[in-house]
Amino acid sequence: MASIRDVAKMANVGVGTVSRALNGTGYVSADAKKRIDEAIQELGYTPNELAKNLFRNRSGIVGIVVPNLEHPFFARLSREIESCLYERGYKTMICNTIGISNREKDYLDMLDRNIVDGIITGAHSLDDSVYLKINKPIVALDRDFGRKIPLIHSDHEKGGRLAAMTLIEAGCKNVLQFATSSLVHTPSNKRHIEFEKICREHGVRVTTVETVWNNLEYEYFRNAMKDYMDIYEDIDGIFTADVAAAFCMNALKAKGRRIPQEVKVIGYDAVGIIYLTDPVMTSIAQNTTEISQRCVDTILKMIEGNKNYERQQIVDVALLKGDST
Amino acid sequence: MASIRDVAKMANVGVGTVSRALNGTGYVSADAKKRIDEAIQELGYTPNELAKNLFRNRSGIVGIVVPNLEHPFFARLSREIESCLYERGYKTMICNTIGISNREKDYLDMLDRNIVDGIITGAHSLDDSVYLKINKPIVALDRDFGRKIPLIHSDHEKGGRLAAMTLIEAGCKNVLQFATSSLVHTPSNKRHIEFEKICREHGVRVTTVETVWNNLEYEYFRNAMKDYMDIYEDIDGIFTADVAAAFCMNALKAKGRRIPQEVKVIGYDAVGIIYLTDPVMTSIAQNTTEISQRCVDTILKMIEGNKNYERQQIVDVALLKGDST
DNA sequence: AAATGATGTGGAACGGGTTTCATATCAAAA
């Protein structure tokens, strides 16, 4: 591999001149520039990013930590974050924790080793204390680590309210919602609290079932929802995230219950799969595009030393009316 | 940030000794080791990976290039490849081309700039010639770049045969399949050729429709499949990839056609969404776990200079019987 | 004519590791 010194030698200039020519910093005569360009062409020279990284002490890579890349919500989010980072000239390292706290720890360590310049985390398998020790750029998605780490999340309270009102207005009297364990500290729990509150206020009976928090596999939801539908036979409304909701719909139909006539189902997230169910699922849409933009915007500000960002950013949600309610 | 020289100074040894102690290479006395460990503790020293990278001229990162991370097949593949790479001590950079050839090119350039040690590519937006110029580790998924670049793909011929036989045995007489443009050079086209061939041999009428090759959005499939179902009204069997197949099912049901009684549908890929449709979709399963393992195994052999890999690796497929056929 | 400023340049130092090399010590073998 040709280095900048080879170029300098061939062009009969110093390495400094080549560097200035390449970066457009400082003075370079037209004559020198021409000879340098020719040498670069001749040698097929490409600057070695690893050397740049060492000097700048930056890798230009942002890590995104998600619990399961295959889950449609995180797949979409990863895709959109990657797009934003690409547009801003950064590269994306992907970290899939699949619920294993060791992995989450390993990925965080990459901050210390300068492999990534910052991390956007949407995982939940690790203790808060580990995060609080780190004082490098971290942005949290749907998780509150306290004042040191900025967090971005949807207006889950509104989401819960919209879901509740939708089921109530559709005439539900006895509804079921699935919530991730209340042990996991996340703003998204607010949607379940609000959902319960609104239902109660309207005299609607509501059951909240806590599901396993660290399993986001299709397989798990398929089996679990089928079992739950056997247990909760008299409900007339369901609120849960899209994937679980879709499996509820299938389990209910298999039991001969009609949707939305007998049971109304409302999902959360509004990812692509809501159009795959029959009927098309009503869902609360999280604005993943805006979430991604804010995550990227905030992490890059942190990396680049711009303190002008808000600690907590809340993104609006919206009801996406389908035919399951 | 403390450097290895700070540690050396504090422990009263040379930098070489610290390096040897850290890496377990060469001789270090128990006494020196102890003082070094203490100094590391005291200073909170972590080796800077960027410096290591420069010396080794390796980043320890493998790039994976996919057309759309949100598409369930690529989401699963990315997830599994990331897992394999993690287990082998490598990091994963994600590259989402969304059909834009400039992006694919940009990501390939990272090989030259030493940002990634190798690339596993599943994208198709770029000309073959660009790839052929590169002589750094590249593994292709479902794409044949000629003898220089190893390729890994499913036994698509068998897939096409299984799909055809399934529809034929179920009594179909007039089937439709959607194929990606034959202009795109991919081994996966073989499944359509084989499907046609088997159908013809059994006296079944078959229509092959070429769809847009670079759009893998849910939105696109939803609209396109609805339109196609309006055009091809008299078919009794459909073969296409899972996402498209799922939307075909919904469009057909919306038109009052019963599945599988009137129209039989068989998908391809067998990703999680086959359990979301009603009825559960029959599909040809690609073994993404084995594909991922082989991709990772091959790219790491290339990176580590081990030439002991096969140029073309074909992974078995299987019929996953659901209720749509 | 002397001082000033813009333009242009090469060489050295730097970032933080790894590796090589010359050298030193000490115990065991010849």
Place this chain on the structure above:
DNA sequence: TTTTGATATGAAACCCGTTCCACATCATTT
């Protein structure tokens, strides 16, 4: 006793860019 080999170590070179600094031109000002 000399030789030999294992153990142990620090200094220096290296990886490859970027930046700083000293210095050289040359055209304007004063």
